[in-house]
Amino acid sequence: MTATVSPARVFSAILLRDVTVARRELPYFxxxxxxxxxxxxxxxxxxxxRMGLIPRNFTTMMIPGIVALSLALSAFQSVALPMVADFxxxxxxxxxxxxPIPTPLVAIEKIVAGLLQGMVAAIFVxxxxxxxxxxxxxLTFGNLPLLLLVTLLSGAAFSAMxxxxxxxxxxxxxxxxxxxxxxxxxxxxxxxxxxxGLRRVPAxxxxxxxxxxxxxxxxxxxxxxxxxPHMSLLVIFAALVAICAVFIWLGLRSFRRRAIT
Amino acid sequence: MSDAVIIxxxxxxxxxxxxxxxxALDLTVAEGEFFGMLGPNGxxxxxxxxxxxxxxxxxxxxxxxxxxxxxxxxxxxxHRIGVVPQxxxxxxxxxxxxxxxxxxxxxxxxxxxxxxxxxxxxxRLGIAEKKDAKVDQLSGGQQQRLMxxxxxxxxPGVLFLDEPTVGLDPQARHxxxxxLRELHRQGRTIIMTTHYMEEADQLCDRxxxxxxxxxxxxxxxxxxxxxxxxxxxxxxxxxxxxxxxxADIDGISKSEARGNLLRVFSRRGxxxxxxLIAAGEAQGLTVxxxxxxxxxxxxxxxxxxxxxxx
Numbered sequence: 170m171t172a173t174v175s176p177a178r179v180f181s182a183i184l185l186r187d188v189t190v191a192r193r194e195l196p197y198f199x200x201x202x203x204x205x206x207x208x209x210x211x212x213x214x215x216x217x218x219r220m221g222l223i224p225r226n227f228t229t230m231m232i233p234g235i236v237a238l239s240l241a242l243s244a245f246q247s248v249a250l251p252m253v254a255d256f257x258x259x260x261x262x263x264x265x266x267x268x269p270i271p272t273p274l275v276a277i278e279k280i281v282a283g284l285l286q287g288m289v290a291a292i293f294v295x296x297x298x299x300x301x302x303x304x305x306x307x308l309t310f311g312n313l314p315l316l317l318l319v320t321l322l323s324g325a326a327f328s329a330m331x332x333x334x335x336x337x338x339x340x341x342x343x344x345x346x347x348x349x350x351x352x353x354x355x356x357x358x359x360x361x362x363x364x365x366g367l368r369r370v371p372a373x374x375x376x377x378x379x380x381x382x383x384x385x386x387x388x389x390x391x392x393x394x395x396x397x398p399h400m401s402l403l404v405i406f407a408a409l410v411a412i413c414a415v416f417i418w419l420g421l422r423s424f425r426r427r428a429i430t
Numbered sequence: 431m432s433d434a435v436i437i438x439x440x441x442x443x444x445x446x447x448x449x450x451x452x453x454a455l456d457l458t459v460a461e462g463e464f465f466g467m468l469g470p471n472g473x474x475x476x477x478x479x480x481x482x483x484x485x486x487x488x489x490x491x492x493x494x495x496x497x498x499x500x501x502x503x504x505x506x507x508x509h510r511i512g513v514v515p516q517x518x519x520x521x522x523x524x525x526x527x528x529x530x531x532x533x534x535x536x537x538x539x540x541x542x543x544x545x546x547x548x549x550x551x552x553x554r555l556g557i558a559e560k561k562d563a564k565v566d567q568l569s570g571g572q573q574q575r576l577m578x579x580x581x582x583x584x585x586p587g588v589l590f591l592d593e594p595t596v597g598l599d600p601q602a603r604h605x606x607x608x609x610l611r612e613l614h615r616q617g618r619t620i621i622m623t624t625h626y627m628e629e630a631d632q633l634c635d636r637x638x639x640x641x642x643x644x645x646x647x648x649x650x651x652x653x654x655x656x657x658x659x660x661x662x663x664x665x666x667x668x669x670x671x672x673x674x675x676x677a678d679i680d681g682i683s684k685s686e687a688r689g690n691l692l693r694v695f696s697r698r699g700x701x702x703x704x705x706l707i708a709a710g711e712a713q714g715l716t717v718x719x720x721x722x723x724x725x726x727x728x729x730x731x732x733x734x735x736x737x738x739x740x
Contacts, residue, residue, distance in 0.1 A: 173509060174538025182535035189532075190523035260519040264580065266485065268536035269509035430444065430486050 179270040187282035202243035214302035228302040233389035234360030239294040244287030245331040252335025276424040283328030319388035322409040332420030358382025365398035384408040434619035435459040439491035453643040466634030467623040474643035475623035512581030514591040518573035520565040527561040537584035551579040571602030591622040627727040658730040667719040674713040
């Protein structure tokens, strides 16, 4: 019998497994999670400005939203979809649930893996979007610590949301989840327009505040295009921290319910 | 010899279910023992394995596995056990050998040692030529062997198998039996659930017969067979309600009618059959089928539970 093993060591072995599998599936992963934002960039950031239907500086409003969307969507999907499959029918995660590590740490590992995949998608989309849209006035990488902080918090928040929904919903409801939860979240997430712009429709400006994606988009705006009006950093961080905390708590609870009966 | 598993007053009720899945179970399994749990679906076998492998939380009671409490020290229990699930659940994102190497890593085995062990296990289980294949390319029997190999990569003291031969063809089943016998010879404790009488009879040192979450009998297969009532189970089917048949025939120790089926335990073997046919005819019934079973675990099970195992 082998001697006992530290949870940190088990955690890194499980993370290495997810990284190995994700690396092999990288092309499919990028197509699955970034195709939609990239298509949007082609239409609204390339074609329509050239037709004169949208002002050319619209790309400045859009680029942070596109990065936010890619980050959030990939972090979410990277956790939610495997969770639905693992607990729903393949039961593949059982080997990790039987590893000598407390169950919540297996769930935390999923959140970390989702965050990493979200970051990969964001880092991939940014140069692609820039290439398609041409020079983007006002885009800056002058505040890297802020960019990193927004990325980490946002990725963790959506990864945890993926953990929660992936463990809470039945496999046959995935389609419903995309159309009822994700689609409105994307459209009202201030990805394609800044939140400040909504002041013309005041009711809407308050309603969208329930959408977690708003704070990711606005956070990206504050870091990537600070010249565009954006929410105050205090509100952005307070919201992101709160969303993170709530979904990590809900996610861990729901994961535990599925893991141990 | 010390005990590998000690189960104390274990009880499990799922959610708001009106009946307990497991009712005050007490059991001890010695180190090195090949222990079988026999019972039909819903008997509580899988629940017991679930609790012993930390995946099901007991409603009351506790169990010690290799000296660690399943409720208070689940990680320690996980470290000391290997689990072969009812349905193979290999990691489809990884190749066959990677399934073993990564699993070993989850248990803190260093990469080089994990690779060496994995190679060795694949050879021992006869799937070494598939080591770089995707798991989907393995047959059902090969996937089950991969599951056994995986359960052994971290060299656990106690091995749990939940109905390991369900869905396997007879050849794959016998091959698996040979593997299990060899593991047992090496001194490993094996706890297996099954609903195949023959499997339990052939492999296990001791058997627990469970039904409706209760322990009905616990002994060696030989002793259990000796406890089977009567000498012979005679089952006679009629073309009408069998409860009308008066089976007060000399030599019958126990009789029971279920629909058109009459089950009797006979001390005189098949000699009572003519009398049974006559008793049926007296009620205007004709015999449609007759089945005789010699004393076995199967006849014991029927006498204990009133129903067949499979």
